Amino acid sequence: MWTHFWNGYQHHIQDPGKQPLFLVLVGFISSFLFIRFSVRMIRRKARWWPGNVTPGGLHIHHVVFGLFFLLLGGIGAFATAGTHPWLDVFGLLFGIGCGLVLDEFALLLHLEDVYWSEQGRKSVDAVIIGILFTGLLLVGYLPLGVTPDSSVRWGLIGIICGNAVLTVVTLLKGKFWSGMLGIMVPGVSWIGAVRLARPNSPWARWRYSGRPRKYARSRRREGRWHRRADNSRQWLFDLIAGKPTPPGARPTRAHLLAERMAERVAERMAARLERRPYLPVEEQRVRRLARLNRLAARRAAAVDLGPHRNPPKPPAAASTAPASAAASASGPFAAQRSRRRAAAAARRRTTAAGRPRPARRRAG
Secondary structure (H helix, E strand, O other), X not given: OHHHHHHXXXXXXXXXXXXXXXXXXXXXXXXXXXXXXXXXXXXXXXXXXXXXXXXXXXXXOHHHHHHHHHHHHHHHHHHOOOOOOHHHHHHHHHHHHHHHHHOXXXXXXXXXXXXXXXXXXXXXXXXXXXXXXXXXXXXXXXXXXXOOOOOOOHHHHHHHHHHHHHHHHXXXXXXXXXXXXXXXXXXXXXHHXXXXXXXXXXXXXXXXXXXXXXXXXXXXXXXXXXXXXXXXHHHHHHHHHOOOOOOOOOOOHHHHHHHHHHHHHHHHHHHHHHHOOOOOHHHHHHHHHHHHHHHHHHHHXXXXXOOOOOOOOOOHHHHOOOHHHHHHHOHHHHHHHHHHHHHHHHHHHHHHHHOOOOOOOOOO
């Protein structure tokens, strides 16, 4: 058995020179399976498993290690000019980096830790697409079966362009897997482009808005076939990557960080208020109105007392005039001036009682 396997490996992998690509695929699959097993053990809080890498309290995601392996494998392959056995070693390291980085593809896409949410399933999609493409390249599938040494003809160029257009149509119709497979395997995207679009796809919003019958057929087909396929795919992804956390059951890391920042801001504001006590809005309004009333009283007193601070002395001839004539000449105006003076004196007393007296200057 092992002899037959080894002969097949030499015939299909080593002799065509595909061993570096095979090691990339091996590192890709093994790193993805290992890191998924690791995070599931951490999620279950298994005591025998090491857990997260948190030096100094900082949680380091495995995408950081994946970037390190990608750089090491890529730079090493260029530095050694693709010579054996270095190309095989760096190909394995590059595959390990691909698995670690694509496992957190959703984190890079959303810039948020959505690993165990529904958005985190984009990482599983990215990993499966990467493994599928690498496997197709390994077994000999090239886009439309074109090899580098084959002669290029205008008919072949036309077929390639037509396949590209039909692949775009298939993707717009919401058939992601058919479109991605159609890039490598000819004919898959053609079938997807001819069939009805999914009801939530951009093609359905553009083309089926004025065709209620076709839109109804698309919804029936979605409920009959596509929903079953989606449930099967969801079950497979749950088996491989773990079931996502329901929304609201556990806050994300970004939400926890936001809560901690809000608590710190609240503590700082409380410390500032302790230094300068905060007054209610009503009390602030009452004090502001009282200050405005005092200022208005001062201005009114200055205006009323302005022309009467140093009243001119009456002439001597006026002093000899009869008192009855002076009273009859300025009777109503004198009463008005007396009332104003009494009111001004009362305001001065009130103002003086409510403010400190200025210090007297000493002479000399």
